[in-house]
Amino acid sequence: MALSIPKVVHQWTVGDGEGFDALQYSEQPLPELGDSQVLVKCDLLLKYRDLMIAQGKSIHPVAPNVIPGSDGAGTVVAVGKHVRRFTPGDRVVTAFFQDYVGGPFQLSAAISALGGALDGTLRTYGAFNEQGLVRIPSILSSLEASTLTCAGVTAWSALFGLSDYRVSAGKWVLTQGTGGVSVFALQFAKAVGARVVATTSSSDKIDFLKGLGADHVINYKEDAEWGTTAKALTGGSGFDHIVEVSGPVSMRQSLKAVAIGGVINIVGYLGGSSGDQPSFSDCFQHRCIVRPIAVESRIVLEELCRAIEANPEKLRPVVDSKVFRLDQLKEACEYQWLGKHKGKVCVEIS
Known part of the structure; x- marks a missing residue:
């Protein structure tokens, strides 16, 4: 499937400022795609960790001027020359730890956490390593699938891990x-x-x-x-x-x-x-x-996706009725911070 590749990306970064005013919105040139990377047109959601990072209150190390957001899903636009797991047109969801494929958790995986150690999903297009992505269950929208990265996998691990x-x-x-x-x-x-x-x-x-x-x-x-x-x-x-x-x-x-x-x-x-x-x-x-529980591996995310595919009526993610645009990120953060949501707060990028 031939999809157009943009020349610029709209994104949020965490800079100086108090509270959610530390979030800065900008337009940047689209970086060159690496040989093992996959370019994804993103939809995403917010979670408590994102709000803490945006306010400078994270208990974990955060890269300077990081693009926040760890939960995301969307459509593959282009792939690097060494990529074998995906092709343009595939629908994918991000894994929280980009380098944690499976097995017992290792502290070394922490340096591959999206939206903290690595640039995350609060952007229109993002390049991710092919090992840090999973195919979306066919019955889910991108917004629904974006709920699986952290919340879905964490709950699954809690009950079945x-x-x-x-x-x-x-x-x-x-x-x-x-x-x-x-x-x-x-x-x-x-x-x-x-x-x-x-x-x-x-x-x-x-x-x-x-x-x-x-x-x-x-x-x-x-x-x-x-x-x-x-x-x-x-x-x-x-x-x-x-x-x-x-x-x-x-x-x-x-x-x-x-x-x-x-x-x-x-x-x-x-x-x-x-x-x-x-x-x-x-x-x-x-x-x-x-x-x-420190989220879980890509293999567990794949297991969860298979379970949802087999039981869509019982396991469809619950998305809050109020969906925000990317340029409304600060409003979305305030909405979740005040506890007004029921289910996941999503940001739709179109």
Whole structure:
């Protein structure tokens, strides 16, 4: 398929400034395509990491003047002369770690993280190594597919990444909020017949969560001891899997809710990186597995794509109804930062 190759690219970079004013929009010449690179016309989404990088608050190293954005999908426009995995016209989604193909996570993979160590997806066209891309499930749009890079893969790894602790029918799963990872985890858990309790800070989002299949929803703003309340819903046995997205501010309640031998999957710190942090003895007392997740490999992303292809009705990504243009990036950041979204916040590039 012959596709036109542009001469310029419109992009955002992180420069000097306070908050989201550090984001700078510009037009630049399209760089020369490398022999092993694939040029992709991008659509993308935002996630919490992108917002922290844009504000200069990332806990991980960030390259100077980096193009942010790790989640993206789109259409292949051109390929380098050594590329064998893709041809122009293919629809692809980015892998978060461009050099992490498979196997146990190695710290060396961190230097290939898109949107932080490497230039990311907040641009009209991007050149990516062919090893850092995966074909999109045919039933998904590019915007839907862009949700898989981090949120989808992280939720998949949380529930199915430990071979001896995979979620299955009848198991109890606890999710937190209506962000991307939590919504995916709810969908994945219900698809295999698990029972799910979801939490939210807004009564307006209860029906949304129940519509996705949540068996029970707890407003944690109205119930400070929501961990104890949630555990009671399991008959006192506790949760086999908890997807912990809020960090120190909620970890103590997660420990109260977890089953003996259950798994608390630490995904992030949406509630902040400081707070009432449980001690080693607290974790020991509850006899659970506490497992940090650093996204996952390209092979796991491919596994997730195959699962979605086979179960589109149950596993279609949830995209927020409000979609932004690339030049509306700052508005999109504010929208997500204020927690107005349900599902993933997407930026459409056309």
